Amino acid sequence: MNMAASLTAPEAIHIDGWRVRLSNLIPGQPSLKALADMIATLLSKAIPSVGNGLKPVLDQCDGSQPNVDRILEQLNRVLLTQAMEISLTTQVSGSTSSGQQPHNEDACYPSQTELERADTDDLPSLPRIAIVCDGVGGHAGGEVASQTVVRSLQLQLRSLLTEIAEQNEPLAPYIVMGQIEAAIRVANNLVASQNDCQGRTERQRMGTTLVVAVMISQRLPALDGHRDVNELYIAHVGDSRAYWITPEACHLLTVDDDVAGREIASGNHYPAAAQARNDAGALTQALGTGDANSLTPHVQRLLIDETGVLLLCSDGLSDNHRVETSWANYIGLIVKNIVSLPTAVESWVELANQKNGHDNVAVALMSCTISGDTTIVDTGRSSPHLSAQTLPPTELTAASKALLYGENEEPADMGSVTASVEPRRSLQVLVLGILLLIAISIAGIAGVAIWQTLRPSIPENLQDTPIPAP
Known part of the structure; x- marks a missing residue:
């Protein structure tokens, strides 16, 4: 301070x-x-x-x-x-897997199935929302909690997008953040009320982590009438993470709600000592375990001005620094159009199952392409509006799989993982x-x-x- x-x-x-x-x-x-x-x-x-x-x-x-x-x-x-002045197009896809576990307590939105069966009315909001949840509380506990939160949030956020689209003046960031926080608290109380009705106490109470991204489009007055501006809001509770990945770098955007982070933030321990604790990875908060008044969602806003991919994932992927050691190979496959976004999602899931198979995994990707840059999605559009384009999955070749998964097991620097390419200035x-x-x-x-x-x-x-x- x-x-x-x-x-x-x-x-x-x-x-x-x-x-x-x-x-x-x-x-x-x-x-x-x-x-x-x-x-x-x-x-x-x-x-x-x-x-x-x-x-x-x-x-x-x-x-x-x-x-x-x-x-x-x-x-x-x-x-x-x-x-x-920045024209942006997005694409989104998600998937989840039980890994080596008998049950899957992770959940995500949207899955490829949801994208394929979406109604026409749903299409405008599909590329704007991505959610990942990791349930806690055991099967029939964590599984219920994660799915409940995903269903509740995607409905609330789609309504929020509709309301904002009807505004003629942009809403201040604190108002949008407040609306997202309110939606998270509603989802929290849905799970908490189920815990109360079932008489669950203390560690028996089910809950879930959360990371959610929503791309807000607001209208601004312009000389030619109105123009759209896109703002990316990211919220999280627990240790599910968000990464922003470009060909040049991989940036972790969230800080885990765990004991190690709490001890570091409070000044009680240096990072090395805090992370060496036996309970370092224990969560300090999760949705549904208590009343919403005790919850502190973390919400931030980003304005995207470069082509890249937002990765949301549960700790089934992020454990053992798996993202930090694999991102460069992964992003190369996308920007070179070797794989589609849905295939990239499945590749991340397969990587987690192979390298971190001890846990369930959920992954959601939101690609963001600046107009004129066709490295991720060739939109053929000049409009600043978002599109719901989806690409058919393509099978990875053996060479592509080797490129993606690699054999490097050395953890990278956790502060900011950067390739040797000079950052764009x-x-x-x-x-x-x-x-x-x-x-x-x-x-x-x-x-x-x-x-x-x-x-x-x-x-x-x-x-x-x-x-x-x-």
Whole structure:
């Protein structure tokens, strides 16, 4: 805490692809004016549309009582205006397997079967939602919990997409995040109520982990009427994970809700010591094990500005650093159009069964293709709208299987797995990075005191009795 001064030191701030990184932390709590003054030095590198949009926003930071809500609203509008120029097409597929286990407690959405039998009315939402759940509580417990959450969430999120599509003005990120959190809490209470009705207590209570991605399309006024802008929201509870994978790098986007993570975040242990604990992988929260008021879903927003693939998976795949050691071979097969997305999903599932066969596995992939880049999906479209295109599965050749699975068993660096290819440093990436930095910085500086007061604490029952890892 109290390291916000890092955001006012240009030498500590670096643009790494689509990410803004801090090379070191500087203690201190600067004013909004100090932040605005630093950002103003970067405007000379911004394109005119960005510079002209940011200047009046930065001017508002000079006042003695700046309206933070108004500043954030304007920053979001500038950011979405830039993202509006990016035309995006998505494709989604998912699958699950029991592995060597007799029962499958994992669940995902959408499966290939659901894609094939979808009604015409469902098609607009199909490439926008992906869900993975990993049940806990044993067969007829975890299996019920994971399937209940998947069914509940996909229905709620499809309704949310319909409601947002009817809006003429974009909703603020905190509103969308609040709606997603509310949907997760509803799903949580469906499972919790079943636990209560069946008299399940303590470790007998069934539950599930969750990772969900939803691509929101919002309408912005433009000179030619209205244009769409796409925002990717990712939410998770437990240790099911989300990765963003491009030909250049693989980034883990989520932090597991487990004992090791809790101890590291609280400052009680260094990472090595926390991960060496016998209960390091025990979950600190899961859907359905308790009331929704004790749940803390993690929700984040991403604006996609590069072609890549979002991977959602249960720990049946992510265990033993399997994603980090295999992603480069996997992404190469897709960008070279060697395999379709459904086949890639099945390849990940097969990899998990071969290398991590001790557990069930669920995988969902959402490919995102920027207009003009046909490396993943040749859409033949110039529209910014999303498509529900699906490709027929193709059988992997022996050479492709060898390329995908490989023989390398050495774990990779867990911080950020990056290939030897130089990251793309386009002006658009720099612009979006600066805008995101400003929004995060202002929200962080202005809201730290509120966060300290209102942040949810770890439920007492979870501090002492962690949920066993599924």
